[in-house]
Amino acid sequence: MKKLVLMMGGQGSGKGTLSKKLLAENPNFTYIETGAMLRALPENSPLRAIIERGEMVPDDEVCKLLESKIIAAGDVLLDGFPRKVSQAQWLVEKFGDKFDTIAVYLNLPESLMLKRIQNRIAEGGGRADDANAVAVRRRLDTFKQETMPAINWLRSVKNVRFLEIPIADAPIDVNYKTLKSALVANKVVNYR
Numbered sequence: 001m002k003k004l005v006l007m008m009g010g011q012g013s014g015k016g017t018l019s020k021k022l023l024a025e026n027p028n029f030t031y032i033e034t035g036a037m038l039r040a041l042p043e044n045s046p047l048r049a050i051i052e053r054g055e056m057v058p059d060d061e062v063c064k065l066l067e068s069k070i071i072a073a074g075d076v077l078l079d080g081f082p083r084k085v086s087q088a089q090w091l092v093e094k095f096g097d098k099f100d101t102i103a104v105y106l107n108l109p110e111s112l113m114l115k116r117i118q119n120r121i122a123e124g125g126g127r128a129d130d131a132n133a134v135a136v137r138r139r140l141d142t143f144k145q146e147t148m149p150a151i152n153w154l155r156s157v158k159n160v161r162f163l164e165i166p167i168a169d170a171p172i173d174v175n176y177k178t179l180k181s182a183l184v185a186n187k188v189v190n191y192r
């Protein structure tokens with residue numbers, strides 16, 4: 001059965017970096033990052049204004065774009081989706097019986113999320129919208145109000161395996177090791 005790995009975690013959880021490290025070692029996975037997918041839409045797409053405001057694109061639009069990509073792929077590493085309960089429900093309904101679905105929750109406390117973002121700003125390496133305190137707060141609130149309920153819903157779904165990875169205030173390699181151990185132990189990835 002094909003695998004569908006959902007990488008979920010708040011800002012500063014290292015989600016993107018950890019996903020890329022995982023892909024480098026497991027090239028059989030197709031990486032689908034909804035943020036990048038949406039940012040690549042043509043200039044004249046009516047969705048661009050929504051994305052630029054940092055608001056969520058309507059479910060039907062993002063689901064439509066995602067569906068064909070998932071169908072065409074083999075094993076999938078999904079980053080940035082689901083972000084809310086309705087998206088998690090759609091995913092399980094559509095693909096729950098076709099894919100071995102594994103929700104990976106990168107768990108770090110909100111205080112650490114803030115600290116990580118502040119560090120990124122100080123280092124000048126953060127995203128443009130990290131520099132905007134209001135946008136940072138809004139993204140944290142959205143995560144807490146919309147994405148956490150989706151994560152918690154996935155915990156209890158019968159045909160979804162749920163892995164919780166504690167993210168420490170430590171270098172990325174330390175957290176990658178924790179993630180990799182859990183994925184190997186649960187046979188999500190195979191290393192020779």
Ligand code: AMP
Binds near residue numbers: 052058
């Ligand atoms: P990101 O790079 O993941 O922060 O995504 C950039 C933007 O794409 C977000 O601010 C949203 O406007 C949009 N986006 C990404 N993923 C989703 C999603 N699952 N549902 C709705 N909108 C999304």
